[in-house]
Amino acid sequence: MGIGTSILLKMNAEKVLDTLGIEAEVEAADIGVAKGFGRIADIMLTSQDLAEEIGDVPAKVVVINNFFDLEEIKNKLDNAINN
Amino acid sequence: MATTNLADKLDDLGIVVGAKAANWQEAITFAGDALVRSGITTDQYTGEMIDAVTRLGPYIVIAPGIALAHSRPSPAVLRSGLSWVQLATPVEFGNPKNDPVSLIIGLAATDHEGHLAIMSALAAVLMNEVTMLKLRAAKNTEEVRALLN
Numbered sequence: 001m002g003i004g005t006s007i008l009l010k011m012n013a014e015k016v017l018d019t020l021g022i023e024a025e026v027e028a029a030d031i032g033v034a035k036g037f038g039r040i041a042d043i044m045l046t047s048q049d050l051a052e053e054i055g056d057v058p059a060k061v062v063v064i065n066n067f068f069d070l071e072e073i074k075n076k077l078d079n080a081i082n083n
Numbered sequence: 084m085a086t087t088n089l090a091d092k093l094d095d096l097g098i099v100v101g102a103k104a105a106n107w108q109e110a111i112t113f114a115g116d117a118l119v120r121s122g123i124t125t126d127q128y129t130g131e132m133i134d135a136v137t138r139l140g141p142y143i144v145i146a147p148g149i150a151l152a153h154s155r156p157s158p159a160v161l162r163s164g165l166s167w168v169q170l171a172t173p174v175e176f177g178n179p180k181n182d183p184v185s186l187i188i189g190l191a192a193t194d195h196e197g198h199l200a201i202m203s204a205l206a207a208v209l210m211n212e213v214t215m216l217k218l219r220a221a222k223n224t225e226e227v228r229a230l231l232n
Contacts, residue, residue, distance in 0.1 A: 004153040004190045005145050007202040030155060031139065048180070049140030065180040067145040068210050 003030040009045055009067045016074045022081065043080050045073070089165075089204040090232040094121035097166040097189075098224040107141070107150075107176040107184070108133055110168070114152045114189030117166030124191045128159035132189070141176035144184055149209065150176060153190035156197075163197030165190045165205070167227060169219070185219070 006028040017024050029037050031053055038044055038057025046054065051063050060080050066072055097117045104110035115129025131154035136143060144150045166189035173183030188205070192198040208214055214230060221227045 003155065003195065004192070004198055004202065005143065005151050007198055008145065008151070008206055011203065011206055047142045047145065049142035049178075053139055066147060068206075069146070 003028055005047070005067065006030065009064060009073075012067060012070060012073055013045055013077065016070055016077055020074065020078065043077070045077075088232065089201075089208055090228055092164045092201055092204070093167060093228065093231060094123075094164070095224060095228065096120040097123070097164065098227050099166070099168040100221060100223055100227060101171045102168050103171045104174050107136065107174055110150070110170060110174045110176075110184060110187050111136065111152045111189075113168045113170075114166050114187045117168060118164065118189045118191055121164060121166060123160070123162055123164035123166070125159045125161065128154060128157070128191060131155075131157065131159060136176070141178040141182075144176045144178040144181040146209070147181045148173065148183065148185045149181070150184045150187045151190055152187055153192075156193055156195075160191045160193050163192040163194075163201060165201060167231075169221070169227070 010026050010028040014026050031050055034054050038054055038059045041059040044059045044061045045064050048063050051061050062076050062080050064073055099113060099117055102113045104113055111133050112129055115132055118124040119126055132152045135154050143152055168187045170185050173185040175182050176184050218230050
């Protein structure tokens with residue numbers, strides 16, 4: 001639906017990438033365009049429900065439970081980037 | 084970029100404390116009603132917010148206890164803004180990680196930029212532990228408004 005929650009996640013993902021010293025292009029997308037992005041992105045961050053909606057895409061889909069938890073985002077991003 | 088003051092975006096009518104919702108649809112309806120009272124949306128938007136969760140699941144419960152009800156920009160949105168509803172008793176949304184919800188925020192934007200400014204201000208508040216503790220203890224709308232300033 002609306003893009004609201006993904007903007008939150010994008011903001012915090014950018015904060016985390018900053019602390020990790022990683023340069024990346026981060027885009028917020030609502031579910032309508034997310035599948036399309038899934039074809040060109042390396043990594044997609046999303047919630048459990050929307051991960052199921054997105055289904056199979058080339059991008060690595062990473063589920064974030066708490067959009068405010070920078071530790072969680074950092075650990076999962078780190079993992080996705082290095083594996 | 085000028086910082087958005089959250090309290091500016093929140094009509095007095097948009098803040099509710101001690102709301103009693105029997106289920107998640109009612110909780111979203113409270114948030115939607117507050118948006119309507121503030122002249123931010125029409126009634127239709129409330130239905131759109133509920134539809135989103137019905138179709139996609141409780142993805143709006145983005146952190147423990149906090150739900151961000153919203154839908155995409157549509158004619159049902161009259162201006163960008165939000166509503167703030169603190170529930171008297173927490174409500175299950177069916178989100179195993181982050182249930183139950185005690186704070187539901189209604190979010191409406193007329194365009195992408197509108198979302199961005201509000202989300203930045205909102206994130207700053209929601210991620211501030213001290214502010215959140217005080218907000219949970221707030222007994223009326225004046226206290227909430229003062230804390231969001």
